[in-house]
Amino acid sequence: MIIAVDGPAGAGKGTIASYLANYYELKHLDTGLLYRAVALKALRENIANDDPVSLVRIALNLDLDQLKDPDLRLESTASMASQIAVLPEVREILTRHMRFFCQHISKPFNGAVLDGRDIGTVVCPDAHLKFFVTARPEIRAQRRLKEMQEHQTQNQQESYLEKINERDQRDRIVAAEDAYTIDTSDMNIKDACEYAGKIVEEYMKNLAA
Ligand code: DC
Numbered sequence: 269m270i271i272a273v274d275g276p277a278g279a280g281k282g283t284i285a286s287y288l289a290n291y292y293e294l295k296h297l298d299t300g301l302l303y304r305a306v307a308l309k310a311l312r313e314n315i316a317n318d319d320p321v322s323l324v325r326i327a328l329n330l331d332l333d334q335l336k337d338p339d340l341r342l343e344s345t346a347s348m349a350s351q352i353a354v355l356p357e358v359r360e361i362l363t364r365h366m367r368f369f370c371q372h373i374s375k376p377f378n379g380a381v382l383d384g385r386d387i388g389t390v391v392c393p394d395a396h397l398k399f400f401v402t403a404r405p406e407i408r409a410q411r412r413l414k415e416m417q418e419h420q421t422q423n424q425q426e427s428y429l430e431k432i433n434e435r436d437q438r439d440r441i442v443a444a445e446d447a448y449t450i451d452t453s454d455m456n457i458k459d460a461c462e463y464a465g466k467i468v469e470e471y472m473k474n475l476a477a
Contacts, residue, residue, distance in 0.1 A: 269294065269379035270370055270394075271468070272387035275401035276441050277346070277432060278408030278415075280452040280460055284401055285383035287461035288468060295377040297369050299384035299391070300349065302362045304340040305330055307348035317351040320358065327361040343431070350435045353385075366391045388444035397471055399464055400443035403453040405432050 271288055275281040282298055289296035306326050309315075315322040339345060352358050370380050370392060382391065388398035403411075409428040443449060448467050452460045 269396050270392050271379070271381040272392050272395040272398040272444070272447070273381060273383040273401060273464075274385055274387050274389070274399070274441070274443065274447065275383075276385075276403075276405075276408065276436055276439065278412045279401045279403045280411075280450075280457050281383045281399070281401040283457050284399065284450070284461050284464050285381045288464060289381045291465060292381075292468060293376055293378050295369070295373055295380045297366065297380065297382045299362070299366055299382055299387065301335045301340055302327075302330060302365060303349040303353050303358075304345050305334040305337070306358060306362070307352055308337060308339055308345045309334070310352065311345065311348055317348060320355050323352055323355060324357050324361060327358050327365075330362075330365065346435070347431070350438050354438060363391050385439050385441050388447050389442055393444070397468060398444045398447035399467075400447040400449045401460070402443075402449065402451050405429060405436065407453045408432050 269292070271285075271294065273281045273285040273288070282300075285296055285298070288294060306323060309326045310317070310319075310323060313322075313326075315326070317323075366382060366384075366387070370382070373380050379396075384391070388395055388400070406429055409432045412432065413428045448464075450460055450463060455463075
């Protein structure tokens with residue numbers, strides 16, 4: 269079973285994807301980390317966001333260990349990730365990495381759950397289940413700020429709403445036509461996870477019937 273979870277930053281898609289991965293024994297890939305890993309390496313090597321040749325080289329040489337670097341969580345990395353994500357050459361290579369991940373699922377996993385922006389529309393258009401997780405921008409900005417303070421990765425109090433709006437405009441966030449939309453603005457995240465879980469249950473029940 270392949271599940272796609274898409275949506276904008278701070279809507280809760282990562283939490284929902286992790287919940288489904290644990291509950292249903294699915295391999296999980298946070299695809300934003302791939303974009304962030306390319307961005308972080310580019311920042312460290314002083315590579316500009318409009319240098320596709322160097323960015324493609326980094327993307328081709330990505331390895332899973334690079335996805336564990338704590339600096340991937342920095343806002344500066346997120347911003348660079350969103351800038352390089354507009355380059356089709358980079359998207360194409362990272363999409364290939366994601367598809368490879370989906371094609372290499374073995375026991376004990378029953379499938380995969382990928383969270384990102386274009387999983388249900390581009391990376392896995394044939395996913396068995398698709399979710400589009402969203403929330404109002406001001407709610408997402410508040411959540412991101414709280415998260416950063418908890419992790420103490422950065423303590424700047426700049427306007428996160430502005431950053432969120434900037435990223436929303438740059439990121440390609442389109443819901444797949446056949447996606448279940450979950451608006452988490454007025455929901456606690458536990459309820460949102462359980463709601464997604466119920467949809468998966470329903471899907472499996474129909475398969476068995
Ligand atoms: O989900 P995130 O904040 O970790 O993602 C970082 C950036 O990567 C995001 O601003 C846009 C890009 N991205 C993308 O374009 N497609 C994906 N499937 C995942 C992330």
